[in-house]
Amino acid sequence: MQNHFGLEIEALKNKLLQMGGQAEAAARKAIDALVRRDDRAAREVISGDSTLDRMEMEVDEMAVQLIAKAPLATNLRLIIVALKISHDLERVGDEATTIARRAVDLSLEPQIKLSIDLPRMAARALAMLADSLDAFVQRDCEKARSVIAQDKEVDRLNKGNNLELAKFMAVDPPAIPRALNLIVVSKCLERIADHAKNVAEEVVFLHEGCDIRHFAGRTTPDL
């Protein structure tokens, strides 16, 4: 029984990793579509979002089944954490969809030249997401804490982009709608990093038993 239970817990973890891979791929493809002005790839991201929605429901269902027979408090906590992580991954998919929708809009308009570096910001946010899932698999709280620490840097990149885009809009009013699309994309990337931070906080909660959400990084001076 315990052995069978162990296998089901493994299946739950694998499902989460699959979800993580899917969410990451969607976000990456959405940003690529934006940069390459590839409206077909963007539409594929939008129509593919239902896969992540379905996976979240599957995780919920697995969790309900597992909770009913969970023998130990540790397993219970793992199951609750799995529910939360799957919700975060589903939300990463929503952000990818929003980026893809903006990519479709932008692919129909003349290109704008800007000094903001969205691909670099995207790489940063996606690396945080991949690291948070690695930390989950490897039970690596150190790695989880390093993800949490990086969130502020992405917040700063987002703020910098907003200032840059506001300046740009002032000198080129006809480009305002296009610049607003890029503000939304930058915000989506910032939210993907937030979700990665949430996953990392859940990993620390799972293994160290303390709830560090809402407290992480409060000792750093610039809060």
Add this chain to the structure above:
Amino acid sequence: MQNHFGLEIEALKNKLLQMGGQAEAAARKAIDALVRRDDRAAREVISGDSTLDRMEMEVDEMAVQLIAKAPLATNLRLIIVALKISHDLERVGDEATTIARRAVDLSLEPQIKLSIDLPRMAARALAMLADSLDAFVQRDCEKARSVIAQDKEVDRLNKGNNLELAKFMAVDPPAIPRALNLIVVSKCLERIADHAKNVAEEVVFLHEGCDIRHFAGRTTPDL
């Protein structure tokens, strides 16, 4: 034992209602602060956000305790739904905080006159939130479904605001940073309505046993 368990379930529900009241009050106060340019009230919202953060952790803890002794599948489902609802309410608090931060920024700048009606949009989103919590307490799936149906109207209001603000920025470039703050506020209100919709979907899931998330409203023509 069952009786004691029943009392604990009631306590969990009451905690959620308290959270709901707190989240609603924070959002209302943030919008009031924005409209009245009251930077002190806005700062109170920002510093008060930790209350909702703490309440979410308390709900998690109650849920973990309860799951360990839940005798019936129905209770299990209620507990899982409670975890999800508390997360949504905590996020409403985050949106209120974002609105309050923008209210602080805007209170330091000259006022801008616009035709967009943020207080009406806020009233709409907050009514959805209150109704979704009523539906939870009264086990009223009809009411929950009506909340879900209203979400698109708030999405439309947000899109309308964005168009209006983009036009405004084009004719008054120095006001761009202020208008961007209002775009963020409008988006926050749209997200509060999203969270209310999530809560309503959980209520339907709880009582009708079917998962309508990601499918609600897909039969309406404008999706």
